[in-house]
Amino acid sequence: MDLVPSCKDKLAYFRIKELKDVLTQLGLSKQGKKQDLVERILGALSNEQVAKMWAKRAPVGKEDVAKLVDDIYRKMQVSGATELASKGEGVSDSSNVKVKGEIDDPFKSVMKVRCLCGSSLETENIIRCEDRRCQVWQHIGYVIIPEKPMEGNPQVPDLFYCEICRLSRADPFWLTIAHPLYPVKLAITSIPTDGTNPMQSVEKTFQIARADKDLLTKQDYDVQAWCMLMNAKVPFRMQWPQYADLQVNGVSVRAINRPGSQLLGANGRDDGPIITPCTKYGINKISLTGCDARVFCFGVRIVKRRTLHQILNMIPKETDGERFEDALARVCRCIGGGTAVDNGDSDSDLEVVADFFGVNLRCPMSGSRMKMARRFKPCVHMGCFDLEVFVEMNQRSRKWQCPHLSEELHVGEYYN
Numbered sequence: 001m002d003l004v005p006s007c008k009d010k011l012a013y014f015r016i017k018e019l020k021d022v023l024t025q026l027g028l029s030k031q032g033k034k035q036d037l038v039e040r041i042l043g044a045l046s047n048e049q050v051a052k053m054w055a056k057r058a059p060v061g062k063e064d065v066a067k068l069v070d071d072i073y074r075k076m077q078v079s080g081a082t083e084l085a086s087k088g089e090g091v092s093d094s095s096n097v098k099v100k101g102e103i104d105d106p107f108k109s110v111m112k113v114r115c116l117c118g119s120s121l122e123t124e125n126i127i128r129c130e131d132r133r134c135q136v137w138q139h140i141g142y143v144i145i146p147e148k149p150m151e152g153n154p155q156v157p158d159l160f161y162c163e164i165c166r167l168s169r170a171d172p173f174w175l176t177i178a179h180p181l182y183p184v185k186l187a188i189t190s191i192p193t194d195g196t197n198p199m200q201s202v203e204k205t206f207q208i209a210r211a212d213k214d215l216l217t218k219q220d221y222d223v224q225a226w227c228m229l230m231n232a233k234v235p236f237r238m239q240w241p242q243y244a245d246l247q248v249n250g251v252s253v254r255a256i257n258r259p260g261s262q263l264l265g266a267n268g269r270d271d272g273p274i275i276t277p278c279t280k281y282g283i284n285k286i287s288l289t290g291c292d293a294r295v296f297c298f299g300v301r302i303v304k305r306r307t308l309h310q311i312l313n314m315i316p317k318e319t320d321g322e323r324f325e326d327a328l329a330r331v332c333r334c335i336g337g338g339t340a341v342d343n344g345d346s347d348s349d350l351e352v353v354a355d356f357f358g359v360n361l362r363c364p365m366s367g368s369r370m371k372m373a374r375r376f377k378p379c380v381h382m383g384c385f386d387l388e389v390f391v392e393m394n395q396r397s398r399k400w401q402c403p404h405l406s407e408e409l410h411v412g413e414y415y416n
């Protein structure tokens, strides 16, 4: 009787995990794509002398291979039922959009609405900031900006951060102390008929209280003007409009360190200029104009400069980091080749399974051997970087992103 067709049918249900189980028991290599693993098992079935390749092992006949496949197939059918049952529970509700009629969490009785529009009215179309300490609500229609203005209702993001929480994550060297001017949007003042970018501007006043002024006499406290693109692809960075012109109490302040036509400064970042010398106790006037078609928000904050030592102290200690079991599971996922949540279900035909993995002990930023190998908590890969090198280099570049992957995948979660 030919065992191949019936085994082939069963193997079609096998995930990489089961295929590897069979190959382990046969003492065969587990390397290659999923299809390679299947073919290796089928090869063992059509070969009378499987055992000859593996002389040290007891001889294995093709009947034994078929029985092994059958056993695992049966086990899968039994466990399949329980797996499906357990999957139904623990469905997380990650939605941060308020659904009409939804019962609010009774422990969160006060709903704080702080929106760029200036209104604190609770409406139906509102979205909550993801930051646990903030949880402020904002009006979707005002803060979510569509990629293309003509495309109607914009896509509401899965993870939403308000401007203040985005700003506080842009550069850990600045600690926000107060917001003399809460974020406001720039308004379009004129649209040229020749198709060039519209002019936009905002003019506001902000107050420096007596207590603030006392703080500002200290060396590490400053007043900073800041600006961010509303629908930025990289949410945690500052960005000023093209041809930004900033005035504080009638004094021109250089907002950007780049030609006005360029979109961003060095390292894909703009900075927030320190305006302390132009401010005074009491009421201050500030204005910003730019020539840009995109939507920006703008504000003034009092900041305290952190030292390198303070930054290093903010990074979670090893005991507060990933639990050993979680780290082990992550490494297993990496070795399994997938980045899926549950590798048991990972079943990509393209996934490459390998027996050996090299882990580089050199820091990707300095090229030297790592002294304090660290990684970002949400990263799924195994590569690390040297912590001190990372902090020192980012003090200058302000990118604060994992050196292993592209910008969009890493959202500056350096201290979360």
Ligand SMILES: [Zn+2]
Pocket: 115, 116, 117, 118, 119, 138, 139, 142
């Ligand atoms: Zn609003």
Ligand SMILES: [Zn+2]
Pocket: 129, 130, 131, 134, 135, 136, 161, 162, 163, 164, 165, 166
């Ligand atoms: Zn927030």
Ligand SMILES: [Zn+2]
Pocket: 376, 379, 380, 381, 402, 403, 404, 405, 410
């Ligand atoms: Zn990473």
